[in-house]
Amino acid sequence: MTSFSYAIATDIQFGEGASRQLAHHLLRLGFGRRLLLVTDAGLMEAGIPQSVAASLQESGFMPQLFTQVQPNPRDEDCLIGADAFLRFRADAVIAIGGGSAMDTAKAIALLGRQGGTPAEYADGHRTYGATAPIACLPTTAGTGSEVTRSAVITETKSHRKITLKHERLRPALAVLDPLLTRSLPPAITAATGVDALVHALEGYTCTVTQPVSQAFGAAAMPLIYRALPKAYRQPDDLAARSDMLLGSLLAGLCFGSSDVAAVHCLAEALGSLYDTPHGLANAVFLLPVLRYNASACGSQYANVARHMGVADAKLSDGDAVAALLDALGAWLHDLSIPTLSRLPEVRREDDERLVALALANGSTASNPRPLAADDYRAILEEAYRM
Numbered sequence: 275m276t277s278f279s280y281a282i283a284t285d286i287q288f289g290e291g292a293s294r295q296l297a298h299h300l301l302r303l304g305f306g307r308r309l310l311l312v313t314d315a316g317l318m319e320a321g322i323p324q325s326v327a328a329s330l331q332e333s334g335f336m337p338q339l340f341t342q343v344q345p346n347p348r349d350e351d352c353l354i355g356a357d358a359f360l361r362f363r364a365d366a367v368i369a370i371g372g373g374s375a376m377d378t379a380k381a382i383a384l385l386g387r388q389g390g391t392p393a394e395y396a397d398g399h400r401t402y403g404a405t406a407p408i409a410c411l412p413t414t415a416g417t418g419s420e421v422t423r424s425a426v427i428t429e430t431k432s433h434r435k436i437t438l439k440h441e442r443l444r445p446a447l448a449v450l451d452p453l454l455t456r457s458l459p460p461a462i463t464a465a466t467g468v469d470a471l472v473h474a475l476e477g478y479t480c481t482v483t484q485p486v487s488q489a490f491g492a493a494a495m496p497l498i499y500r501a502l503p504k505a506y507r508q509p510d511d512l513a514a515r516s517d518m519l520l521g522s523l524l525a526g527l528c529f530g531s532s533d534v535a536a537v538h539c540l541a542e543a544l545g546s547l548y549d550t551p552h553g554l555a556n557a558v559f560l561l562p563v564l565r566y567n568a569s570a571c572g573s574q575y576a577n578v579a580r581h582m583g584v585a586d587a588k589l590s591d592g593d594a595v596a597a598l599l600d601a602l603g604a605w606l607h608d609l610s611i612p613t614l615s616r617l618p619e620v621r622r623e624d625d626e627r628l629v630a631l632a633l634a635n636g637s638t639a640s641n642p643r644p645l646a647a648d649d650y651r652a653i654l655e656e657a658y659r660m
């Protein structure tokens with residue numbers, strides 16, 4: 275008999291121009307007036323947070339910008355953000371940006387209300403108390419963090435990626451406006467889009483998956499697989515941008531209530547050692563992990579191939595998995611994603627650190643085929659050979 279649980283309390287608003295209604299939704303949901311807007315320097319250059327702040331001000335809110343978000347967000351910046359939250363006496367936190375901004379905002383909403391450091395929560399030394407309300411305006415189509423209950427933060431002193439995970443970190447509001455993603459440069463579009471596909475794929479096939487996650491994953495994968503090359507080649511293709519944002523949302527609804535697996539364990543290890551962009555780090559491990567897992571979950575991968583439309587129902591599971599690997603290899607190539615050996619920051623002498631970090635990741639246990647250190651070493655070797 276099937277048994278599972280699925281809960282999501284996020285109010286989702288999706289559509290072209292939806293971000294113009296942000297103030298309306300904040301009022302409707304009872305957010306307070308003093309809003310800490312959490313964003314990064316790149317978006318400030320594009321002027322997006324400033325225009326959100328101006329329209330909030332017109333609607334009677336008091337927005338304050340916190341622009342110190344970095345890729346692969348660090349605990350130190352979350353503490354500085356929590357301090358800004360307290361000094362401003364903020365009522366709520368609004369993330370404007372990609373996964374780094376959203377995860378930093380989640381940590382600020384927690385630390386600003388409850389104190390402590392991210393690691394104290396992740397390691398179980400503190401219990402998750404009530405956070406400040408969180409709203410997210412994603413500007414990339416990738417992380418799905420706007421609907422998940424987790425935030426991945428790097429502990430600066432140990433280079434560990436730690437995961438804060440609690441229902442209280444789930445945003446109260448997610449406003450998804452494809453117009454906000456249109457200025458995303460092609461390389462970032464490609465990398466963040468691959469992350470979204472991996473969320474759907476790992477969320478769909480991991481050991482803790484369940485029917486609702488699988489339904490969202492099955493819907494997300496074909497959308498992302500088809501739309502990403504279009505959004506990459508034609509940044510102004512609003513239909514492709516919209517499909518990508520929808521795909522990443524559905525992928526977030528998929529893995530956010532199951533888990534990710536070995537691709538993410540290796541990707542997070544790489545990101546914590548070298549600051550490699552998260553989507554790129556996922557991309558370099560995708561095919562080696564799929565090959566490793568294929569013996570344990572061939573029928574699920576065959577279904578993935580069928581959902582994505584790269585294998586028809588008549589193909590055997592084995593042939594469908596082969597078609598999936600071929601299709602994803604060509605897809606990554608079309609997106610000009612480099613291989614692991616082409617990443618200049620990666621040093622072979624760090625292999626054992628990478629393996630140890632991946633092994634220590636909580637999601638290793640969710641991988642459909644069990645993994646020991648030697649298995650991670652073999653996957654790493656294969657990633658270098660590609």
Ligand SMILES: [Fe+2]
Nearest residue numbers: 417469473552
């Ligand atoms: Fe991810």
